[in-house]
Amino acid sequence: MRLFKQNVITFISLMFFWILLTGLDIQELIAGSVIALTLTIFFPKSSALFPEFKLSxxxxxxxxxxxxxxxxxxxxxxxxxxxxxxxxxxxxxxxxxxxxxxxxxxxxxxxxxxxxxxxxxxxxxxxxxxxxxxxxxxxxxxxxxxxxxxxxxxxxxxxxxxxx
Amino acid sequence: MDSLIQFLFSASFYLILISMLMSFIRLIIGPTVADRVVALDSMTIVSISIIVYLALFYQRSIYLDVALVYGLLSFMGVVAVARYIEGGLK
Amino acid sequence: MMELIGGIITFLGAIFLFLGSLGILRMPDVYNRMQAGTKATTLGSILFFMGICFMESQWIGKLVLLILFIIFTNPVSSHALARAAHKAGIKLADQSVMDELAAKKGEIDD
Structure with a gap:
């Protein structure tokens, strides 16, 4: 459960940086979400960006x-x-x-x-x-x-x- | 109004050029390696600003990507030189 | 109006970049140069990019990315350099009053 939460945070932050880099275009968004999802699935531990941040x-x-x-x-x-x-x-x-x-x-x-x-x-x-x-x-x-x-x-x- | 904006922009460009020159003097005369790398680091930041200025001047947003990649590479370069001064990886 | 605000902020950023380089030229030793260099160039470039944001509002994404990048990497690189310089044995300027780190290293060597 904790790992799942971390993965969600990683995905959201990767997408955030992607949107900052490319802007809000529907094709760019699809490509970015595919890449972010791949990264989050294949590197679940090492790609955790803020592992010690308490979410509250x-x-x-x-x-x-x-x-x-x-x-x-x-x-x-x-x-x-x-x-x-x-x-x-x-x-x-x-x-x-x-x-x-x-x-x-x-x-x-x-x-x-x-x-x-x-x-x-x-x-x-x-x-x-x-x-x-x-x-x-x-x-x-x-x-x-x-x-x-x-x-x-x-x-x-x-x-x-x-x-x- | 327009001439004031023009003046502000050209004045900031000249200020940036002068600061590049001053860092370059420190790069040449700096007595130790660390001095030179500090000067080089600040020159990189100044040149990133120049690239962004040129992107505005020529209205090309592609230059912003150049600035991003240049910043990344310069950070790696400074850290690598710092490791080298320190005496290698241990 | 937006262009005027952008111009003023850009000019302020350029002034800070200028003062940072002046500090690099004038300060007596490498650590003080780093202090001037890191702080003034960080705020200078942030203000410069913010001013450009006011001029070209559709570039705001990439410029925010650049600002975040500079805030995070600039102190790290200056810290790495300061640490390396101290390890390499570069002395502090003559008017320095104390050096706890050298004292700590001396204790270990004994």
């Missing part, structure tokens, strides 16, 4: 909230980097800090690392289990807990509900 109303709401927070942070980070770049002296105070995450699933950790890379002044350099090593353009605290609260916490609370 609560996680959907959290995911949408996450997208909003993420977009806002992306714009903020760009303005921040732009100001630093055009400043004549380049005001940076860089260093690599270590933070910890509570997330368990692999996909959640990937999403978290990607979000950290795209948010103000931080870049994930290395991940090792639950430890993340992050290059911070303006180190304001050397402590693990404070750095975790400043960098990770704003995304973690949404991703924790979605992926666990």
């Amino acid at each position: 109303f609560n996680s959907m709401i959290n995911f949408i909230m996450f997208v909003f927070v993420f977009s806002f942070e992306l714009i903020k980070s760009n303005v921040d980097v732009a100001l630093r770049v055009v400043h004549p002296k380049i005001p940076i105070n860089p260093g690599i800090v270590k933070v910890k995450t509570k997330l368990k699933s692999r996909l959640g950790r990937v999403m978290l690392a990607n979000s950290i890379t795209l948010t103000p002044g931080t870049l994930t350099v290395e991940t090792d289990g639950e430890d993340y090593y992050i290059h911070w353009i303006d180190v304001s605290s050397r402590d693990i807990e404070t750095a975790t609260r400043k960098i990770v916490a704003k995304f973690e609370k949404y991703l924790e509900v979605c992926y666990g």
Whole structure:
């Protein structure tokens, strides 16, 4: 039953990308559904796109909230980097800090690392289990807990509900 | 109105060309391999934008496919070079 | 009107692409260059493609695909590069204040 649900998700997402690529034409839709169905039947396990995403109303709401927070942070980070770049002296105070995450699933950790890379002044350099090593353009605290609260916490609370 | 839109579009094209040039300078002078690959990565994104701009300019939607495939290949290339710098697969 | 909005958004995207390349040229070491390069080019190209969406509304599918693709692959490639650069032993700039990762590697070597 669980595998069936995953296959349905895989089929729907494959069809979604196909429609984005080709548009809504009836012949294209038929060809795309045949290809998507073949892929889902022959590769049921390896083609699961979001294996650890929890499908529930609560996680959907959290995911949408996450997208909003993420977009806002992306714009903020760009303005921040732009100001630093055009400043004549380049005001940076860089260093690599270590933070910890509570997330368990692999996909959640990937999403978290990607979000950290795209948010103000931080870049994930290395991940090792639950430890993340992050290059911070303006180190304001050397402590693990404070750095975790400043960098990770704003995304973690949404991703924790979605992926666990 | 039309001339303003014209101005915005040509100005963005020139800005993109200048940013391509600046990344290219970093590609030439970059002291380490990683610097050069970072410059190349940003040059790829800039050239994807140029391809999309040209698709609008010539009204050819087929150029968008070129941009997609170019993005895919450049991502693979950057990851491959990163593995190479790291010292191969372990 | 739509064309004017599209033009303004495209111009903003081009400005961010320009600033990203300026950061790549000006920043002192490879990690800071990556910071400027990744963030500014990501938002710059997203805004650029969104502006083109306003101009040509029937291209929206492929452009959304391009935007999704860039959001997912750009941080991954920069993370791979940063990791490789640190493993290859490329030093941080002189004004850096700390390096936990090098400390961790030192502990393992001992």
